[in-house]
Amino acid sequence: MTTPLFDKVALIGIGLIGSSIALNIRDRGLAGEVAIATRRPETLKRAEELKLGTSYHLDPAEAVAGADLVILCLPVGSCGAAAAAIGPHLKPGAIVSDVGSVKAAVVSAMQPHLPGHVHFVPGHPIAGTEQSGPDAGFLELFENRWTILTPIEGTDPAATERLVRFWKATGAMVETMTAEHHDLVLAIVSHVPHLIAYNIVGTAADLETVTQSEVIKFSASGFRDFTRIAASDPTMWRDIFLNNREAVLEMLARFSEDLASLQRAIRWADGDTLFDLFTRTRAIRRSIVEAGQDTQEANFGRLKPRKDPWNEGSAPGE
Ligand SMILES: NC(=O)C1=CN([C@@H]2O[C@H](COP(=O)(O)OP(=O)(O)OC[C@H]3O[C@@H](n4cnc5c(N)ncnc54)[C@H](O)[C@@H]3O)[C@@H](O)[C@H]2O)C=CC1
């Protein structure tokens, strides 16, 4: 147990991320009280059954009363309306944050509704799964994963530092950057990959010459991995793409250009181009695994690349 970092935390939204934060607060003793608000009574009831908080509210304004840390754990498209609902009820000096996968649009949507007497420090834990809802959360979700904070110019550094301490207490590593830079980076490492997964699973589902049952029966691990990602929450991902349009379109344009050159390499049987790219991408995968950023690898205790007897100095194909 750690000394509580906050007297009262309010979590608005109690899905995968909200419930994982709640479990961290409860099990690691990070706050005295945890008020939970969500709009659906069934979800609130489930949060109470799971003992995720100390009070439960259908009205977010009620939950934030007296809270010294408020975290919105909602789809990014709902953050503006939630900020409007809680704005007048926030305690002076409170820290207001969020966990949204997009930052600049969330900042623009929330900031006009927040009074000048609170500290707004937007955040994004780069940790999650394809699951959603209060049952999906787990204590270890943030361990050894990055959380990015995007404090706005002029934000009191002491408020940012308190939030850094909070996230570090969950086991997360923390980095700060601008919201715009965050959105560009996340577009390529998270948003476009999800779009590719949604697209390939959609394409396979629409193929007339391959029956649905064959897709299921013969799905090799590559396709299977895509189906996991393509099972992610539709509301959450619709909101991400609608709120990070510019960065996603920029990265998609680059992606399409590179895809066209691969298409050309295949057409002209240019094996060197294919081989060179696959060699470079394999090295990237290995550095991710070595950095301990792959949960599956970490789970199987395979953090160190194994020696490949056929290819001196590198690991076998995965
Ligand atoms: N799922 C993931 O892997 C990750 C998600 N995020 C971000 O965290 C946020 C929450 O995501 P999850 O916890 O996965 O979602 P979730 O779907 O598991 O939970 C969302 C919660 O918000 C509530 N909610 C939904 N729409 C609402 C509305 N209009 N007004 C009020 N409450 C509403 C739901 O009842 C639920 O309690 C999103 O902004 C997402 O981009 C960040 C990192 C990882």
Ligand SMILES: O=C(O)C(=O)Cc1ccc(O)cc1
């Ligand atoms: O499940 C996966 O593979 C993810 O990529 C989870 C995830 C989804 C959204 C985020 O903003 C961060 C992490």
